[in-house]
Amino acid sequence: MRIESREKPMKSPDIDNVDRKILRLLQIEGDLSHAALAERVGASAASCWRRIKALEASGMLGPTVRLVSPESVGRGLTVFCQVRMKLHDPVARSDFERFAESHEEVLECYSMSGDWDYLLRVAVADVRDYERLLMKGILTHHAVATSSSHFALKRVKYSTSVPV
Amino acid sequence: MRIESREKPMKSPDIDNVDRKILRLLQIEGDLSHAALAERVGASAASCWRRIKALEASGMLGPTVRLVSPESVGRGLTVFCQVRMKLHDPVARSDFERFAESHEEVLECYSMSGDWDYLLRVAVADVRDYERLLMKGILTHHAVATSSSHFALKRVKYSTSVPV
DNA sequence: TTTGAAAGCATAACTCT
DNA sequence: AGAGTTATGCTTTCAAA
Numbered sequence: 001m002r003i004e005s006r007e008k009p010m011k012s013p014d015i016d017n018v019d020r021k022i023l024r025l026l027q028i029e030g031d032l033s034h035a036a037l038a039e040r041v042g043a044s045a046a047s048c049w050r051r052i053k054a055l056e057a058s059g060m061l062g063p064t065v066r067l068v069s070p071e072s073v074g075r076g077l078t079v080f081c082q083v084r085m086k087l088h089d090p091v092a093r094s095d096f097e098r099f100a101e102s103h104e105e106v107l108e109c110y111s112m113s114g115d116w117d118y119l120l121r122v123a124v125a126d127v128r129d130y131e132r133l134l135m136k137g138i139l140t141h142h143a144v145a146t147s148s149s150h151f152a153l154k155r156v157k158y159s160t161s162v163p164v
Numbered sequence: 165m166r167i168e169s170r171e172k173p174m175k176s177p178d179i180d181n182v183d184r185k186i187l188r189l190l191q192i193e194g195d196l197s198h199a200a201l202a203e204r205v206g207a208s209a210a211s212c213w214r215r216i217k218a219l220e221a222s223g224m225l226g227p228t229v230r231l232v233s234p235e236s237v238g239r240g241l242t243v244f245c246q247v248r249m250k251l252h253d254p255v256a257r258s259d260f261e262r263f264a265e266s267h268e269e270v271l272e273c274y275s276m277s278g279d280w281d282y283l284l285r286v287a288v289a290d291v292r293d294y295e296r297l298l299m300k301g302i303l304t305h306h307a308v309a310t311s312s313s314h315f316a317l318k319r320v321k322y323s324t325s326v327p328v
Numbered sequence: 329t330t331t332g333a334a335a336g337c338a339t340a341a342c343t344c345t
Numbered sequence: 346a347g348a349g350t351t352a353t354g355c356t357t358t359c360a361a362a
Contacts, residue, residue: 023232030194030228033354044332049355062231064194068187070326072224078274080283097320109321110242114314119244123326150278156261157273160324162234162287197340208346213341 014058018043019051020164023061026052027161030064067160075105075123078152079130081138082116086145096143105133116148127151178222182207183215184328187225190216191325194228231324239269239287242316243294245302246280250309260307269297280312291315 021041025032034052038045055061070076085092093111100109100120108121120138124130130149138147185205189196198216202209219225234240249256257275264273264284272285284302288294294313302311 023237026230027232028227028229030230035354045354046333046356047331050330058236060232060236062233063192064228064230065192065324066190066194066228067226067324068191068224068326068328069226072222073187073326073328075326080274080276100321104323104325104327106321107323107326109319110244110316111318111320112244112314113317116314118320119314119316150276150280150283152274152283153277154275155273156275156282157264157270159268159271160229160231161268162232162237162239162271163268164232164237199340209340210342210346 015060015164018047019055022048022051023055023164024161026061027164070123074125077124077126077130078155079122079124080150080152081120081122081134082112082148082150083118083120083138084115084145084147085117085143087143088117092143096141099137099141103133103137179224179328182211183219186212186215187219187328188325190225191328234287238289241288241290241294242319243286243288244314244316245284245286245298246276246312246314247282247284247302248279248309248311249281249307251307252281256307260305263301263305267297267301 018041022037025037025040032040034045034048037048041048043051052061070078083096085096087093096118097109097111100106100118105124106120106122108119110119111117112119122130122133124133134147134149138144182205186201189201189204196204198209198212201212205212207215216225234242247260249260251257260282261273261275264270264282269288270284270286272283274283275281276283286294286297288297298311298313302308
């Protein structure tokens with residue numbers, strides 16, 4: 001077997017253009033019927049149904065969710081919080097990760113390279129609300145050393161659909 | 165009229181606990197039938213149907229989407245890119261914002277307070293892929309001065325459901 | 329082996345009392 | 346709020362590529 005370095009390395013295993021169209025469409029309009037889907041991708045409804053099942057089984061196609069606008073529901077302030085840990089052992093880390101998991105106002109949490117250990121995206125009502133989370137939650141967590149908060153002035157783009 | 169400062173300032177206008185339950189459930193399971201919903205929130209299916217229509221009309225309840233896992237589809241690398249502008253006039257800003265809008269690999273873009281003007285979350289295949297976007301896209305944009313990239317090692321939490 | 333057309337069955341959406 | 350009506354989508358079967 002030779003060492004290979006292709007030009008186009010392959011996007012993903014077992015996925016053709018029809019599958020790709022299905023994924024693209026369902027990421028935008030999750031409640032499309034099989035018939036409507038079939039019409040748009042150029043296949044039969046039954047075929048679409050089978051493909052969807054396969055995509056679900058393979059783990060590519062995830063859950064159906066409805067999006068709600070944070071502002072309209074009183075969560076108009078998004079804050080990014082960089083966190084540096086004082087303890088780096090696995091149990092401290094997983095303890096902090098459980099903290100992030102269990103708090104519904106933190107919508108995203110990433111373990112990061114670089115100067116900061118974690119980056120959180122938080123949706124709160126206002127700065128008062130955020131102050132509470134920071135003081136009584138993040139900064140008092142036994143494993144965190146320090147944090148830095150950055151406030152969003154405007155949400156320019158928010159998309160849940162990853163390119164396929 | 166007196167100046168008031170309530171303890172519990174009101175979560176949102178015209179929304180009761182049943183609506184809240186509906187929003188919570190639909191954010192997790194967007195394809196729940198009205199009947200299933202009715203059973204879980206303690207109301208009739210018809211009532212749920214009416215409430216959903218009202219929530220949609222009010223703009224609280226947004227589109228239905230299906231989530232796909234970025235890794236399974238070859239977009240496993242998440243990068244946060246902080247951008248500082250060299251031009252701050254409205255047309256330069258909106259020009260950059262249109263740039264973000266039009267590039268499907270940038271999933272989120274926020275106008276930020278503090279040292280950086282924008283924060284982008286980008287989903288790419290690998291660092292080579294990111295380098296292309298950075299060099300041929302972001303850094304060569306006429307309105308940006310500089311940028312700083314931060315790579316996610318692991319996605320600890322990703323939720324699309326805002327607390328209600 | 330995978331696809332498309334068709335048919336029956338089940339269930340959900342919407343209306344009316 | 347409840348049942349009934351219409352419509353839609355789900356699922357299987359069969360035939361063909």
